[in-house]
Each structure stands twice: as structure tokens, then as C-alpha cells.
Amino acid sequence: MTAFLNQLPALIGVIVGVLGTLLTARLNDRAQWARALSVRWDERRLDAYSEFGRALKEVHLLAHRLTASSRPSSRAHPIDRATGLELIGQADARRTKAWEAVLLLGDADTVAAAREWRWAVLQLEREARGVAGDGFDWVAAVRRADEGRDRFYVAARAGLTVGSGDVAQARWLIDRQLSA
Secondary structure (H helix, E strand, C coil): CHHHHHHHHHHHHHHHHHHHHHHHHHHHHHHHHHHHHHHHHHHHHHHHHHHHHHHHHHHHHHHHHHHHHHCCCCCCCCCCHHHHHHHHHHHHHHHHHHHHHHHHHCCHHHHHHHHHHHHHHHHHHHHHHCCCCCCCCHHHHHHHHHHHHHHHHHHHHHHCCCCCCCCCCHHHHHHHHHHC
């Protein structure tokens, strides 16, 4: 019995060591799993945001091309109306699908910014289709779309924790137009 009592502190030390090792391994596994899950969702969000941006920009560019002939200062390459309407319909379908992914995966700020950009581009699309109505200001609508795009990318980059500085384009585009 004395031998057992003499070895009891060592036995307790081994038990505490094993429990500590198990707890540490469990916590490390849990943290690693959380990091992997976060990376996986960030990758999916990045894909969703990128696809939405491409689809919406395509609608924007097609609206420019469809209205180029009615805007003398336009630098866009005009497109045949029938072809343009068909292409804008296809692009709008891609935009709609991409929007669903943004709604599913996006954080609240990014979805709100995406909604604003989407609405601004919709106004350009409506003008291109000839349903915007009288008094439509193309330049103001393009600026709203450009600013909406900037807000979307700022929100998306913040949500994805991309921190490489300001990449806003709207102010740069306005300054470039004024100097041209």
C-alpha cells in the first residue's frame, strides 16, 4: 500500500497530462474545423459576388451599347437593337441566377449594396429597352450605377476581410470624364 501511495502523485500527473492533451487536441481540432469552414464559405461568397458583378456589369455594358446611337457622346460600340435585346435578356437571366447566390450567401451590408447597384443598373436596362419614360437622365443614372458598384465592392471586400485599400471607380471615372 505504501508503494501505491508513493506512486500516486506520478499517476495523478499522468492522468492530468492525458486529460490536458485530449482537451488541447479537441480545442485545436475545433479551431481548425472552424477555420476550414470559414475559408470554404468565404470562397463560395467570393464566387457568388464575382458572378453577380460580372452578370450585372454585362447588363450595364449592353445597355450602353443599345443606347449608344441615341447618345452622340457615347464611346460604346452600338449594337443592333434586336440582337442587343436578345443579349440583354440572356444577361438578365444570368444576373437573376447570380442574385440568388448573393441573397443566400451574402452578409446584410453586401446584400443591401448589391440591391442598390442592381436597381441602378435596372434603370439603365429600362432605358435601353425603351421603357424608362421621359426625363430620364442617362449621365445621372450611370453615376448611380457606378457608385452602387463601388458600394457593393466595398461591402463585399469588408465581408470577405480583403483589406488592400480603396478601389472605388466612380470618382475616378467622373474625374476622367471631366479631364477628357
